[in-house]
Amino acid sequence: MVIGENIVIGISIGVIAYVLLNLGKGIQKMAIEGFKAEKKIKGKNSGVWIGGTILTSLYMCIQWIALFFAPINVIAPLEGLGLIVLIIFSYFVLNEDITKIEIFGIILIIFGVILATVFNPNPSNVQSGDFIFFYFIIIVFVLLLFEGILIIISKISNYKAAGLILGSTAGTLMAFQTVSKRVTAIPDPYLQIIFSIMTMIMAVLTLIITQFAFSKSKANRVVPCFTSASISLSILIGVITLNELIILIQIIGIAILIFGVICLTAFRKESEI
Numbered sequence: 001m002v003i004g005e006n007i008v009i010g011i012s013i014g015v016i017a018y019v020l021l022n023l024g025k026g027i028q029k030m031a032i033e034g035f036k037a038e039k040k041i042k043g044k045n046s047g048v049w050i051g052g053t054i055l056t057s058l059y060m061c062i063q064w065i066a067l068f069f070a071p072i073n074v075i076a077p078l079e080g081l082g083l084i085v086l087i088i089f090s091y092f093v094l095n096e097d098i099t100k101i102e103i104f105g106i107i108l109i110i111f112g113v114i115l116a117t118v119f120n121p122n123p124s125n126v127q128s129g130d131f132i133f134f135y136f137i138i139i140v141f142v143l144l145l146f147e148g149i150l151i152i153i154s155k156i157s158n159y160k161a162a163g164l165i166l167g168s169t170a171g172t173l174m175a176f177q178t179v180s181k182r183v184t185a186i187p188d189p190y191l192q193i194i195f196s197i198m199t200m201i202m203a204v205l206t207l208i209i210t211q212f213a214f215s216k217s218k219a220n221r222v223v224p225c226f227t228s229a230s231i232s233l234s235i236l237i238g239v240i241t242l243n244e245l246i247i248l249i250q251i252i253g254i255a256i257l258i259f260g261v262i263c264l265t266a267f268r269k270e271s272e273i
Contacts, residue, residue: 006124010070011078011117017062018082024055026089033094060203067178068185069124072238073246073254076178076231077116080109080257083227083264101263108260115253121245128188136179136241143172143233163221166213170206170222171229177202178234182242223265228258 031049038045066075084106090096147169154165180202183195213222235254238244 004124006069007074007120010066010068010075010124013062013069014066014075014078015081017059017066018078019085020055020062021059022082022086023089024052024057024059026086026093027052027055029090030094063178064181064184064199067182071120071122071124071126071244072178072182072242073122073235073244073250074117074120076175076234076238077113077254077257079227079231080113080261083261084109087264099267101267105260105263105265108256108263112253112255112257112260116250116257117253119247119249119253121247126182126185126242128186128191130243131183131186131191132241132243133191136183136237139237139240140176147172159216163213163217164225166209166216167222167225168229170209170213171226172233173202173206173209174226174230175233175237177206178230179237179241182238220266220268224262227261227265231258231261 028049029052031045031052034045034048063075087098087102087106091098147165150165151169154160154162177199180195180199184192184199186192210222210226213226232254235244235246239246
């Protein structure tokens with residue numbers, strides 16, 4: 001199968017986006033460890049943290065550009081590659097160990113990304129006739145209502161299963177953000193304005209819920225749920241609302257990738273993510 005030039009461009013830009021996102025996270029963690037060691041926020045670590053934050057902010061814009069060139073089910077799986085960058089950064093810069101199961105997870109992610117991207121059957125462009133606005137609104141309403149109810153139940157139960165519920169909710173918001181960016185690639189000024197605003201709203205909500213999730217549960221519970229929900233829901237919503245096609249070998253690749261994400265993050269110590 002021959003991959004179109006636009007798809008290759010989209011993949012290349014997407015890889016850069018997720019590398020910057022996770023490199024930024026690694027730098028932020030390095031700064032936070034510095035804050036802990038010096039027991040103060042001011043100093044050189046503040047500049048390091050700001051640098052990491054700038055990188056994570058650049059991700060949003062660069063991923064947006066990637067979605068103008070390639071469909072969601074090609075770009076979303078690249079998030080797994082970003083996690084590999086974070087683990088490598090942790091190993092070489094933060095001197096954290098890489099276990100055998102994490103190496104196995106890295107291999108699975110790479111294999112899963114290859115299956116999900118190389119065999120993509122979709123064209124790079126997206127037209128207004130491809131987007132079903134009503135389906136998108138229904139999916140957003142149903143998922144947020146369902147997850148909102150679960151959050152309330154978790155709160156009543158002293159935040160039982162908070163990592164799973166809040167992490168998945170944050171990942172869902174990230175998926176909405178990714179789909180909204182893809183919709184802005186449609187040559188329709190009305191949709192571009194609405195979904196540019198939607199993207200900004202979802203980005204802010206993703207940040208808020210993610211930080212809330214980390215405050216209520218361990219990172220090694222939040223991260224796998226966040227990433228798995230983000231990748232799988234981005235692709236599913238793209239299929240339902242943008243008429244994107246997905247074939248069996250891609251589904252297998254995505255399943256392998258998500259299992260790799262779980263191997264890569266679920267067995268880490270809280271302080272290592």
